[in-house]
Amino acid sequence: MSANKPAKILLLVTVLTIALSGCSGKNKDSSPAGPAEAEKSEPVYGGSVTVGITQDLDGLDPHKAISAGTKEVLFNIFEGLVKFDADGDLNPAAAESYDISDDGMTYTFTLREGVRFHDGSPVTVEDVVYSIKRSAGMLEPKDPAIVTESALLIISDVVATGERTVEIRLKQADTELLPYLTLAIVPKDYAELDTKPIGTGPFKFVSYTPLQSIVLEKNEAYYIEGVPYLDRVTFKISSGTDAAFMELQAGSIDILPYITDAQASHLPKGYHLEAGPMNLIQALFINNKVPPFDNKLVRQALCHAVDRQAVIDMVSGGRGKVIGTNMYPGFKKYYDESLVNVYPYNPEKARELLKEAGYEKGFEFTITVPSNYQPHIDAAQVIVEQLKQVGITAKIRLIEWSSWLSDVYRGRKYETTLVGLAAELSPGRALSRFRSSAQNNFVNYSNPEFDALYSQGETETKEEKKTELYRQMQAMLTNDAVAVFIQDPYQLTAVSDKLGGYTHYPIYVQDMSLVYYKKGMLPD
Amino acid sequence: MKYTVKKFISLVVSLLFTSILTFAAFQVIPGDSALSALGIDATEEQLEEYREEMGLNKSLPVRYLNWLKNALRGDFGYSSQYRMQIKVSALIGDRLIVTAWLAVLSFLLIVAVSIPLGILSALKKNYILDSLITLVNQVFMSVPSFFLGMMITLVFGIILKWFTPGSYVNPWENFRLFLRFMIFPAAAVAIPRIAMVVKFLRSSLLREMELDYARTAKSKGMSNIRVLFRHVLKNALIPVITFLAMILADILAGAILVEQVFNLPGLGRLLVSSIANRDYAVVQAIILYSASVVIIINFFVDLIYQWIDPRVRTG
Numbered sequence: 001m002s003a004n005k006p007a008k009i010l011l012l013v014t015v016l017t018i019a020l021s022g023c024s025g026k027n028k029d030s031s032p033a034g035p036a037e038a039e040k041s042e043p044v045y046g047g048s049v050t051v052g053i054t055q056d057l058d059g060l061d062p063h064k065a066i067s068a069g070t071k072e073v074l075f076n077i078f079e080g081l082v083k084f085d086a087d088g089d090l091n092p093a094a095a096e097s098y099d100i101s102d103d104g105m106t107y108t109f110t111l112r113e114g115v116r117f118h119d120g121s122p123v124t125v126e127d128v129v130y131s132i133k134r135s136a137g138m139l140e141p142k143d144p145a146i147v148t149e150s151a152l153l154i155i156s157d158v159v160a161t162g163e164r165t166v167e168i169r170l171k172q173a174d175t176e177l178l179p180y181l182t183l184a185i186v187p188k189d190y191a192e193l194d195t196k197p198i199g200t201g202p203f204k205f206v207s208y209t210p211l212q213s214i215v216l217e218k219n220e221a222y223y224i225e226g227v228p229y230l231d232r233v234t235f236k237i238s239s240g241t242d243a244a245f246m247e248l249q250a251g252s253i254d255i256l257p258y259i260t261d262a263q264a265s266h267l268p269k270g271y272h273l274e275a276g277p278m279n280l281i282q283a284l285f286i287n288n289k290v291p292p293f294d295n296k297l298v299r300q301a302l303c304h305a306v307d308r309q310a311v312i313d314m315v316s317g318g319r320g321k322v323i324g325t326n327m328y329p330g331f332k333k334y335y336d337e338s339l340v341n342v343y344p345y346n347p348e349k350a351r352e353l354l355k356e357a358g359y360e361k362g363f364e365f366t367i368t369v370p371s372n373y374q375p376h377i378d379a380a381q382v383i384v385e386q387l388k389q390v391g392i393t394a395k396i397r398l399i400e401w402s403s404w405l406s407d408v409y410r411g412r413k414y415e416t417t418l419v420g421l422a423a424e425l426s427p428g429r430a431l432s433r434f435r436s437s438a439q440n441n442f443v444n445y446s447n448p449e450f451d452a453l454y455s456q457g458e459t460e461t462k463e464e465k466k467t468e469l470y471r472q473m474q475a476m477l478t479n480d481a482v483a484v485f486i487q488d489p490y491q492l493t494a495v496s497d498k499l500g501g502y503t504h505y506p507i508y509v510q511d512m513s514l515v516y517y518k519k520g521m522l523p524d
Numbered sequence: 525m526k527y528t529v530k531k532f533i534s535l536v537v538s539l540l541f542t543s544i545l546t547f548a549a550f551q552v553i554p555g556d557s558a559l560s561a562l563g564i565d566a567t568e569e570q571l572e573e574y575r576e577e578m579g580l581n582k583s584l585p586v587r588y589l590n591w592l593k594n595a596l597r598g599d600f601g602y603s604s605q606y607r608m609q610i611k612v613s614a615l616i617g618d619r620l621i622v623t624a625w626l627a628v629l630s631f632l633l634i635v636a637v638s639i640p641l642g643i644l645s646a647l648k649k650n651y652i653l654d655s656l657i658t659l660v661n662q663v664f665m666s667v668p669s670f671f672l673g674m675m676i677t678l679v680f681g682i683i684l685k686w687f688t689p690g691s692y693v694n695p696w697e698n699f700r701l702f703l704r705f706m707i708f709p710a711a712a713v714a715i716p717r718i719a720m721v722v723k724f725l726r727s728s729l730l731r732e733m734e735l736d737y738a739r740t741a742k743s744k745g746m747s748n749i750r751v752l753f754r755h756v757l758k759n760a761l762i763p764v765i766t767f768l769a770m771i772l773a774d775i776l777a778g779a780i781l782v783e784q785v786f787n788l789p790g791l792g793r794l795l796v797s798s799i800a801n802r803d804y805a806v807v808q809a810i811i812l813y814s815a816s817v818v819i820i821i822n823f824f825v826d827l828i829y830q831w832i833d834p835r836v837r838t839g
Contacts, residue, residue, distance in 0.1 A: 056797055059607035066562070066607075144577045145608040147562050147570070194609035210606065210786060211789035211797070212692075239784040239793050240692065249682055398746035402802060405564055406556050440565045441616070 041500055043516035047523065048232035049499065051510060052244040052246035052253040056211055056237050061193040062184035063135045064145050068422060068508040073235050075509045076216055077118075078184030078199035080416030081109050081128065081166075088330050088506035090178055094123055094185045094200055104173035104461050107181070111164045115223050117187050118204040125160035130188040132158045132168065132181075151180045151429070173459040175466070179425035202513035204230040211237055216512070216520065223330075229501070229516035248494055255502065257493040257510060261316045266493045272492045276504030277321055278491040279328045280420040281430075282376070284367065284383060284484040289444040290415055293365075297357035299481035304350035305390045306383055306484050315378040320487040325474040326421070327430055329488055330506030334427040334470045339478045350390045368408055368417040371398040379486065380418045409442050420489070425507065428457060431473050445482045498523075527830055535823045542815040543595070547588050548676065549811075550804050557802045561604045578604075591808070600809040612805050615794065616813070623783070623790035625695065625702075627775040629710035630717075634771065637720045642725030642764075643757070647748060657722065665719040670781035673712035679707060690787045709786040713779045717771050724767055728760040729736065764830055766825055771827035773821040777814035 032122045055069040062078045065071055083093035092098065096112035115123045136155050137148040156171045187198055197205045202224070203216035216233045236253060238244035241260060247253045249268045264273050269372070284306070292298045312320040321329055324339035354360060369381050377398065384394045394416075399407070408414045432438055433456050436446040444463050450473060457469040478485075495502045498521035501514040517523075558574045559566065566574075577591065577631075584625055594601065600612035641657060648654045666674075668789050681689040689710055695702040732738060741751045782790030791810055798806040 056605070058605055058801075059609040061607065061609060064607040064609065113835070144573065147566065150565070150567065209618075209694075209789070210610065211793055212694075236690070239787050239796070243690070243785065243787045246682070247688075248676055250685075250689040252690050254686050369572070402559075405559055409564055410559070439567065 009487040011014050012112065041518035041521075043229055043500060044519050044522050045229050045516070046231050047229075047517045048234065049230055049254045049512065049515060050236050051512070052238055052247060052256040053235050054238050054241055054244050054258070057208070057214060058216075059194060060197045060205070060208060061145075062186065062197070062199070063131075064143075064147065064194070066147050072508045072510050073214060074184070074197075074199075075201070075403075076203040076233065076512050077197055077201045077205055078186070079201045080182035080185060082178060082181055084179075084182060084505060084507055084509065086503045086505050086511075088332070090182070094128065094183075098178075100175060100178070100461065102461060104175045104459055105170050107168040107170075107177065109166045109168070110180075111166070112223060113164070115200055116221050117200055118198045118219060119187070119496065120221075121187065123185060123200060124188075125162070125164065125166050128166050128185055129158045129160050129232055132166075132183065132184045134186070135183045135523045149183070150298070151177065151181055151495045168509070175459065175461050176426045176428045203233060207234075212333045213237055222513075224513075228510060228513035235510075254496040254499060255493065255510075255515070257491065259492050259494050261319065261492070264319075264494070265317075269493055270497050272497055274493045274495050274502050274504070277328070277330055277489045277506070279330045279506050280489055281323065281326055281328065281419040282320075282379065282418075282486045282489055284380075284416050284418050284445050284486065286416050286443055286481075286483050287399075287412060287442075288446070288482060291413075292357070292359060292363055293415065295357050296480060297353045298359060300343065301353035301357065301359075301390070302387075302392075303481050303484050304344055304346045304353065305387055305392065306486070307345040307386055308484075308486050310345075310386070311379050311382045312487050314382045315375060316489060319490040319492065321490075323485045324484070325478045325485055326434070327427065327470075327474050328506060331430075333426045334430055334467055334474075336471045336474050340476060342478050343481070346370075346489060347389045352388065354392075364393045364395070364416045366395050366397050368397050368399055368404070368414045369400045370404040370419060372401050373419070375489065376418045376420065383418070383484075409440075412442055412444055414443045422508070426454060428454075431457075431470065431477075434473075434477060443482050445477075445480070447476065450476050497521075526829065531823060531826050535665075535819060538819045539816060542819065543812055544588065546808050546815065547591060547812045548584075549701060550808060551584060557604065557804055561607075561802075595809070595812070601805045603798075604805070605803040613810050615806060616809055617790065619694070619789060619791045619794045620813075622788055623779070623792065624776065625706060626709055626713065626779060626788065626790060627772065629703075629706055630713040630775055630779075631768075631772055633710055633714040634717050634721060635768070637714070638721035639725065641718070641753065642722045642729065645722060645726045646729035646733070647752065658726075659697050660803065661719040661722055663673060664715050668718055668781075669712050669716055669779060670785050672715055673782050673785035674710060676708050676712050679762065691709055692748055692786070692788055709779075709782050709788060712782050712785070713775055716812040717775075721771070723769065725760065725764050729756060732760045760787070762829070765828065765832075769781040769821050773818040776817045776821075 053069060053073065055067065057065070057070040057073060058067045059065050059070065060074070061409050062074050065074060079093040079095060081095040081098070082090045085091055092112065092113060094115055095109040097110050099108045099496070109128070109130065111123065111125060117123060119370070134146065134154070135148065136152040137146060138155070138158070148316055154170050154172060154174050154177065155168055157169045159167045159169070161167045171522055186193055186201055190198060202222045204219050206215040206217050209216040214235045219229050222228065236247070238247060241258070241263070244256055245251065245259060245263050248256050248271065267273060284302070286293045286299055288294060288299070308322045312318055312322065320342050323329065325336065326340055327335045329335050342429060354362065368377050369380050371377070373465070377396070380396050386394060389393050404417070408417050431454060433440045434445045435441060435451050436448070453469055453473050455477070457466055457473070460466045491504065493502065499515055500518050501516045503511055503514050505511065556582065558571045558578070562570055562574055579587060598613055602608040603610050603612050603615055645654050645657045677689045680686040687705055692705050693701040729752065733751070738751055738756050741755055742748070746754070780795060783790040783792035784796065794806065795810045797809070
């Protein structure tokens with residue numbers, strides 16, 4: 001069945017610009033603190049804030065953008081029928097309610113009354129139909145710059161069935177389309193999306209200069225009462241983390257996400273650290289078809305031979321959460337915490353397993369790491385040392401990111417690779433890459449049982465049953481040791497002490513609508 | 525006249541070669557531009573469609589000729605890192621203004637500081653002042669611009685607070701604030717080059733002073749200063765002009781690292797982000813521009829040379 005269900009497009013595998021760098025700075029004092037402290041002070045309205053970003057936007061048209069760094073910013077301008085909240089749950093946004101048919105073939109949305117675009121015009125069913133069709137590549141003529149999320153290819157038709165109801169019909173049952181209906185609702189036939197974007201989100205677009213900044217202002221007519229607090233938000237584009245951090249030290253940036261571990265240890269006065277899970281699965285991924293790794297015992301031996309907590313301590317001063325499978329702890333409902341303990345650090349056990357597999361004397365292999373992601377390189381170095389304890393000699397091979405894409409990720413020509421897989425919008429997608437036939441199954445994992453469970457989960461409409469299936473699949477990945485799962489690293493953000501309300505999301509988002517100046521802190 | 529024509533033909537040939545090389549270079553770099561443009565999990569059909577759309581399937585010479593034809597009209601297509609929403613020419617045009625200003629400001633600084641200092645140093649040869657200048661020169665010559673940039677940001681930006689790092693303002697928004705900020709990156713670009721020019725001019729002057737005509741003038745009782753300004757300076761400046769031209773070409777082509785350090789939205793930063801994103805259209809255009817600047821400036825230097833020193837024409 002997967003043949004007519006092409007592999008999913010997702011975001012960047014390894015997250016750009018993030019660096020939990022260095023073996024330096026080991027202060028344990030900066031535990032996730034933020035919100036509790038922030039709640040003490042009353043929010044006031046007004047003021048403007050500058051957020052530092054280190055990657056330019058790849059355009060303003062929300063249906064064309066594919067970089068995670070762009071979506072993070074556009075989240076403030078655009079909204080979909082539904083919208084993520086900080087717990088990773090979906091809430092109605094442009095729609096006020098929705099209904100998924102029991103067979104999983106039809107989604108019906110009822111639009112919220114009184115939602116307006118930033119130019120004042122009301123959102124109509126025509127706009128919604130147009131936006132979904134545009135994003136799903138169903139409009140003629142097709143705009144080649146629109147890269148359709150492959151999850152949307154399952155849509156067969158979008159119809160306005162009433163003045164306020166829209167029906168989305170699917171080619172085949174899929175109960176996990178909802179997260180992708182966060183796609184931006186835009187005005188029908190509006191031609192200037194790439195220069196003057198108009199959406200329904202909490203902030204309006206003001207201006208954008210490539211390599212410099214994008215400026216937003218408060219949407220007074222936002223449908224949620226009380227937000228946003230800020231009048232103006234500027235996302236300032238810096239040439240890199242170092243340059244951005246210097247601007248933070250000089251006080252020209254108020255919020256700087258994705259700072260490195262070393263920088264976190266040297267925050268200037270007047271700033272505090274907010275840390276939260278990054279929703280990134282950092283793992284030593286193994287090519288399951290290449291000897292000796294085609295032997296499950298060898299893979300399990302690797303898992304026992306790696307001390308994951310030690311890796312986290314060494315590389316990021318303990319700022320990370322050990323994981324045991326390919327699921328983000330952020331998806332609380334689906335994540336199976338117990339899998340962390342399947343392979344405790346145990347060199348003895350690892351040696352036994354190797355002996356059983358016929359590699360008593362150990363063996364040699366290569367870890368391929370993209371050269372532009374320091375945290376992964378650091379982690380690989382720690383692992384190389386740990387593996388020596390059990391007689392395995394690992395060598396690190398650094399390769400350029402684009403070569404990694406074509407050789408490792410697409411070509412699957414590698415033994416092991418240490419990278420991070422970025423958050424997917426739905427838990428099912430996090431597992432989909434392990435189907436035997438998945439195009440993005442770069443670990444070459446093949447297990448008919450897993451495939452069967454996945455197909456079952458895809459069409460399952462009962463939530464409990466689905467959760468159960470997902471947990472079974474996670475356990476299967478862990479038991480088959482498809483990879484040495486290491487950690488979900490923490491994302492570190494420097495925030496000015498004057499501000500409150502900064503919130504971590506389980507997806508890539510900088511939600512500025514919740515940020516506010518604390519009472520008495522608002523600059524004149 | 526014949527000389528000029530000859531030089532002009534060689535200019536055109538060099539430019540043509542540069543364009544071929546620039547174009548060819550991107551065919552051997554690893555990495556798939558379609559993949560970078562569409563994201564890592566794009567399907568084969570999507571990739572194929574994209575290659576078709578962008579003409580990536582055609583043969584190399586055909587693509588080169590198409591590209592050249594459009595390039596001559598100033599059309600370099602659309603930038604893939606901005607998902608085909610911004611024209612390459614517009615993107616480069618705006619960044620070029622920043623880089624050009626940086627180049628002009630630092631060049632003015634170089635000329636204004638290095639020539640008087642070089643003369644002073646040559647005049648006061650064997651005095652304390654000369655030794656001091658030479659010493660400071662040695663130090664600054666060996667410091668790379670980007671490091672100097674970081675030091676300037678640290679000292680003047682963060683400690684002394686003479687300027688706010690990252691507070692770049694576009695010249696068309698507020699010219700005064702723009703200049704106030706630009707003076708610091710310009711200094712970072714200029715200082716190591718000032719040191720080089722001073723050293724160069726000093727030795728050039730001293731060499732000329734040893735020549736017969738200068739010695740004769742001196743033996744007739746002319747003062748050192750008069751000999752220098754009347755006779756020696758003009759001759760000593762000829763090699764310095766070439767050197768200055770090289771420096772101008774160098775900084776016009778983009779002070780990449782300094783732009784990174786000061787977060788200036790110039791050509792250098794655009795180049796870096798374009799390479800990272802495999803945005804070939806932009807990279808090709810920038811490299812073509814940089815190479816052309818060097819070639820064209822060299823062309824004019826040749827012309828100036830033969831105008832100053834007619835012997836060049838026959839030699």
